[in-house]
Amino acid sequence: MLELSELDAIDNAILDVLTKDARTPYTAIARRVGLSEAGVRKRIDRLVKIGVIKRFTIEVSRPAVVKAITLITADTSTDTSEVSRAVRNVNGVEKVYEVTGVYDVVAIISSSNISEVNRCIDELRRVKGVRSTNTMMVLREE
Numbered sequence: 001m002l003e004l005s006e007l008d009a010i011d012n013a014i015l016d017v018l019t020k021d022a023r024t025p026y027t028a029i030a031r032r033v034g035l036s037e038a039g040v041r042k043r044i045d046r047l048v049k050i051g052v053i054k055r056f057t058i059e060v061s062r063p064a065v066v067k068a069i070t071l072i073t074a075d076t077s078t079d080t081s082e083v084s085r086a087v088r089n090v091n092g093v094e095k096v097y098e099v100t101g102v103y104d105v106v107a108i109i110s111s112s113n114i115s116e117v118n119r120c121i122d123e124l125r126r127v128k129g130v131r132s133t134n135t136m137m138v139l140r141e142e
Contacts, residue, residue, distance in 0.1 A: 007052070013033045014040060015047070017032060026040045026041050065110055065111070066110070066112065066113060066114050066117050067094075067109065067137075067138035068109040068121070068138060069136045070136075071133065071136075072105040072107060072130055073102070073132045074130060079129075080098055080104045082129060083127060084105050086128065087124060087127055090120060090127070092116055092119070093107050095107070109135075121135055
């Protein structure tokens with residue numbers, strides 16, 4: 001896999017544009033980075049192929065969304081990646097991170113109401129390999 005240090009300034013400029021708006025036309029990206037449309041297309045194809053770009057997605061803003069951040073400690077006898085995969089499959093979990101420090105996994109939960117968030121937390125606690133959880137409700141998102 002390509003190391004981030006191996007990306008050049010043009011690759012990084014393309015990634016910056018796509019991070020802000022993944023629907024930016026290749027022609028607009030080409031104007032910004034000083035390449036042809038075909039050059040941008042080849043670079044993006046390469047970035048996808050080597051795994052730098054994992055997926056193109058959208059960010060949705062829904063009214064009255066309840067979010068929580070759950071910090072998870074895994075049993076030391078369990079592979080953390082197994083816990084992460086199981087956590088990702090829980091309905092309501094939006095994002096999963098494996099982290100360093102006191103906790104092993106962070107789950108971002110999103111739902112339309114607090115009852116569903118609570119159900120999700122209860123389900124996370126039943127995941128094989130989860131020793132403990134600590135949940136924080138998100139009050140405001142900027």
